[in-house]
Amino acid sequence: MAHYASACPETITSAVEYACAAPSVHNVQPWSWRLQRGQLSLYVDRRRSIPVEDPDGRQLIISCGGALHHLRIALEHNLLEPIVTILPDRSEPDLLASITFRGRAHPEGSSAALFSSLERRRTDRRPFDAPPVGSMGVLSHGANEFGTSMTILARQYGSMLEHASAIATQEHRNDPDYWNELEEWIRSAGSDEGIPRDALPDALSSHESASARAFPSGHLKIERDARDHAALVLLSTPSDAPIDWLNAGQALSSVLLHATASHLASCPLTHLTEVEASREIVRDVASRSGETFQNPQVMIRIGLLESDTEDADSGYNEPVASGRRAIEDVLTIVH
Ligand SMILES: Cc1cc2nc3c(=O)[nH]c(=O)nc-3n(C[C@H](O)[C@H](O)[C@H](O)COP(=O)(O)O)c2cc1C
Structure with a gap:
């Protein structure tokens, strides 16, 4: 049965924080989120582009796709089903996805294991x-x-x-x-x-x-x-x-x-x-x-x-976790 009460800004903010744990090319974190009237929008932030290596912005958008999938996992863990519209507005190509929310009764079977992987995953360059x-x-x-x-x-x-x-x-x-x-x-x-x-x-x-x-x-x-x-x-x-x-x-x-x-x-x-x-x-x-x-x-x-x-x-060490931008820098909540 659908219920929307738990889609409060705090729940969405927390899910966006988990989304931002996603990997991104050189950890540029090229995403920007906006929450307004119960709808979350994901934009690619081209100010964070790496134009020599990635002139078309392909890897920026791949990175944002990773964040979108991380968001899905975090929301599902909170019994929220995201309704995602990909590239919803032709006139606004940097708006990659708009997301609304619906309650769900049960988590998916793999949800807990994937949720706990959000914080544990890291890029490891060792053999x-x-x-x-x-x-x-x-x-x-x-x-x-x-x-x-x-x-x-x-x-x-x-x-x-x-x-x-x-x-x-x-x-x-x-x-x-x-x-x-x-x-x-x-x-x-x-x-x-x-x-x-x-x-x-x-x-x-x-x-x-x-x-x-x-x-x-x-x-x-x-x-x-x-x-x-x-x-x-x-x-x-x-x-x-x-x-x-x-x-x-x-x-x-x-x-x-x-x-x-x-x-x-x-x-x-x-x-x-x-x-x-x-x-x-x-x-x-x-x-x-x-x-x-x-x-x-x-x-x-x-x-x-x-x-x-x-x-x-x-004498051999482990890679450290890479940092993430503060949530206030990547998420705008419009009241
Ligand atoms: C689109 C994309 C391309 C990447 N390319 C490389 C790469 O060529 N070599 C590499 O070592 N890591 C690559 N990475 C990993 C990032 O450097 C890594 O995600 C980022 O530094 C954040 O670290 P974390 O994954 O440990 O959170 C890539 C990640 C993404 C999403």
């Missing part, structure tokens, strides 16, 4: 062990829900992906504007935006997956020569328009939260899909791995943490 056989199926269901498909990229094409990553890395290294933009979003611990240096491998930890994005050196110590055995999965969409990006973001959040709930570590990767030549190789690997959608959006490294890197005495 992983391979995920257990059979653990990936549950992750792909969530992606499919949002018109996005998740493919596990077959290990036999690993060298093609390493080549694609090397192409993207080289193109970025040759572009001082890219490096300046990236440096701007690397911060010290305690900042409410950007990537903390403690979450980035230090210069000696050059182990990293050969498919990972190259970052300026950080403080995260990783055992030298550690090998990464993570699974690489890819989210692809049928076309390459803002609605696909928003959907890919919702799918990304779903995959990451399900991974966290299954005690799997994860790291999104997008440098390969930013550069056309490497994106083309990813598209080829995806189609050889059985993918039919032609638009690769986000790769994700997923696996188990190697037990020795979790040992407090080993």
Whole structure:
């Protein structure tokens, strides 16, 4: 039975705070929320764009899609069902979604596990062990829900992906504007935006997956020569328009939260899909791995943490949680 009494501003504010725990490219948090007369609106905030790396704003919208999915999980935990209209106004393309609320009698079965993952999930750039056989199926269901498909990229094409990553890395290294933009979003611990240096491998930890994005050196110590055995999965969409990006973001959040709930570590990767030549190789690997959608959006490294890197005495540390902007900076409540 529908009831609206619990959709009070405090409940919505709390859900928006959880939504803002979503991952975003370089932790730019490009979202802005507005609550007015019982309707919540989600806007992309283009003042927080990274124009060199993401000229079309694709990754900004993917990030906002992640926040929208996080919001759904937080609301459902509070027995509120969001009624979401995607891109409701053609004349206002930055308005990504409008949301109203309806009460629901019971939480969904997976709701508690996903809700607790909202705060526990974090991007982890350490090497992983391979995920257990059979653990990936549950992750792909969530992606499919949002018109996005998740493919596990077959290990036999690993060298093609390493080549694609090397192409993207080289193109970025040759572009001082890219490096300046990236440096701007690397911060010290305690900042409410950007990537903390403690979450980035230090210069000696050059182990990293050969498919990972190259970052300026950080403080995260990783055992030298550690090998990464993570699974690489890819989210692809049928076309390459803002609605696909928003959907890919919702799918990304779903995959990451399900991974966290299954005690799997994860790291999104997008440098390969930013550069056309490497994106083309990813598209080829995806189609050889059985993918039919032609638009690769986000790769994700997923696996188990190697037990020795979790040992407090080993000299190797864990990535810190990245900061978030204050709720007053991202949510406007119009009375
Ligand atoms: C669209 C998108 C693209 C991202 N691309 C990368 C990437 O290429 N490499 C990487 O290490 N992390 C990537 N991330 C992870 C972000 O850096 C991370 O979400 C952000 O710093 C916040 O940290 P958290 O996920 O631990 O909360 C990406 C995240 C999103 C949503």
